[in-house]
Amino acid sequence: MALIVQKYGGSSLADAAKIRDVARRIASAEERGDKVVVVTSAMGETTDGLISLAYQVSDRPDERELDSLLSTGEIVSSTLLAMALKSLGYEAISLSGAQAGIRTDTAHSRARIRGVVPDRVIKELEAGKIVIVAGFQGLTEEKDIATLGRGGSDITAVALAAGLGAERCEIYTDVDGIYTADPHLVPEARKLDQIGYEEMMELACYGARVMHPRAVELSELYGIPILVASSFSEKPGTLVHGGIAMEVRNKVRGIAQDLNVAKVTILGVPDRPGIATTIFEPLARANVNVDTIVQNASVERITDLTFTVAKSDLDKAIAVVEPVVEAIGARGCVSDANLGKMSIVGAGMQSTPGYASRMFRVLYDQGINIELITTSEIRITCIIDEARVGDAVRALHHAFDLGKGN
């Protein structure tokens, strides 16, 4: 009898009929003899609706209040799922993040889990109940609700799996696994049976929205295998784990893309110690998440500095940067909101040269200009015109033979 944590995404719980379907899936896991803890996201577009309400009453909703507000979405879905299970004849109970012992820091809207104290979860499991936990939320030391940020229910699920010593964490969503590329862009994209943690991490960070990167990180840390699968089918899904054989790893495994990229370039920055701090500390304080940073080689102690942010943060970033530009005596600042990025990911790349040059050649052959390049040991990312991202992903998928084999 294994203990399994299952997480269901918002699209899987979008209405009463889907909630009843999910209840039946959970019931069949229970019938197989597994003990099941379930983590829920909010139903469908609930979170967006609540955020919209908040902005109708306030231009800048207080983050503590916003967290309490948003946490209700997952409470609604968890209680409804528990009711649906009970009406199928199963003992079930819903717990809020606080009741389930999810303890967080006080960084409202982007809190990190400090620990899991799952006494109540264990008590209810021992009483024979299926435990449904509201994802995305936890309790701070001040007994306030804090949320974990977008996709935070994945993190709740993995943290609970770790805290309970679960055998496996299953992430159910509206796609049936991890693909070599977005099937909407690349028709011949292929579902992977398995993928390593690091590769999954890079794909998740660089645009594959199926799983939250911090959840992948946490599952690697605690060695918890994750099954990513569809709640709408019985297809087997993709297993994310640490035991991938060497020969499977030695190639490009997948391509991620992200159209939500804007670029800011500060021109004529005096190149002196501390200048980066002067620029990026105000951005961090304004809660602007800076992604890629590139600083050109300095000519006569003057350099250009480029960074990327989410498109939705561009206005805020410019408002923060403009006074800084003046204060440090830079020449000015320009921006471009029409960018996208795509990344090739594969653990094999770290020991094999030539991937970068092949990638650049493919883009060159497509007539695509590369704006920025960043790399990790197992990933190469190019930022390009957003209108060309689809062409680039299709060409790379073909060039690296991702449509074939495993």
Add this chain to the structure above:
Amino acid sequence: MALIVQKYGGSSLADAAKIRDVARRIASAEERGDKVVVVTSAMGETTDGLISLAYQVSDRPDERELDSLLSTGEIVSSTLLAMALKSLGYEAISLSGAQAGIRTDTAHSRARIRGVVPDRVIKELEAGKIVIVAGFQGLTEEKDIATLGRGGSDITAVALAAGLGAERCEIYTDVDGIYTADPHLVPEARKLDQIGYEEMMELACYGARVMHPRAVELSELYGIPILVASSFSEKPGTLVHGGIAMEVRNKVRGIAQDLNVAKVTILGVPDRPGIATTIFEPLARANVNVDTIVQNASVERITDLTFTVAKSDLDKAIAVVEPVVEAIGARGCVSDANLGKMSIVGAGMQSTPGYASRMFRVLYDQGINIELITTSEIRITCIIDEARVGDAVRALHHAFDLGKGN
């Protein structure tokens, strides 16, 4: 500097614009120098929407789960109101019932407040904040959410006022006070400037929906004056308190009506000790709230027994009663779902004879048949055909001169 508890009903918080209006009202109380604690109901029809969702996933939603689900409605309105106040430049914080220290028993869906431990509320008040408390809910000893039943936010408000030693509790709703009768039925109905606790209690119990009877009871117990007023106007409202002068009390003060009445009569009940228990215990277990009970004089140890329930409970009541009828050897059971009741209320009635006979005469003159009669010391209630309730209330309002004076 007085401490005031204000409660805003669902219609006062129905959308973002109304929430901003309420925030401005609270701000102006704060500007007058009062310290304000606010209790919120759920926005508009939120609670009904959540109940409907629950019944879409389950024929009989679990009560513990339903309580957790419904509690989110008041959390949403309290957080939005706190955001709105902050955006007006006031320090404000929302607290759930649990955070505000509302402790209840475990009778889910109809919990009673066992105590208020308002440490957090006091701490936030001392920090200069306006405290917004989600009404209708509290925390059980098992750390589960329990709700106080329909209109429970009134009870939260009075309990907090008592626990904090507030000077006054203000109930803001969509009517501007307590009227001598429902103005929709009786155009000449008059708003009362003040009313005693007992009279308010009887009016609230017998159909005036403005305030929850248990909230009136609690405010009398702790001697907290209650102002009932509209959140949509600056009219003065009605003060419910204990210091009403004798001469004001010595008359009928108001008429309440309630169209939600169904009647069940069990025919040919053997009149022996314990028979009432046999009938009413199963109803209580099925959570059917029995209102009036009338047992006719027994003829040859056989009697008829009539009771009333809410119309929505009639089917459940009959399902419970039918096997009992058979078990106790009664002759059968008949029901009538088309009834209403109306009550005349006035503290003066307890020492002055003749009110009942005047009431019956008025109904007789209108050709209205009385199905059942019940009385308290300060109230006389008649149950009649629901189609005639409007006529009856208008005629009684006129006969008892309620349109005149105070």
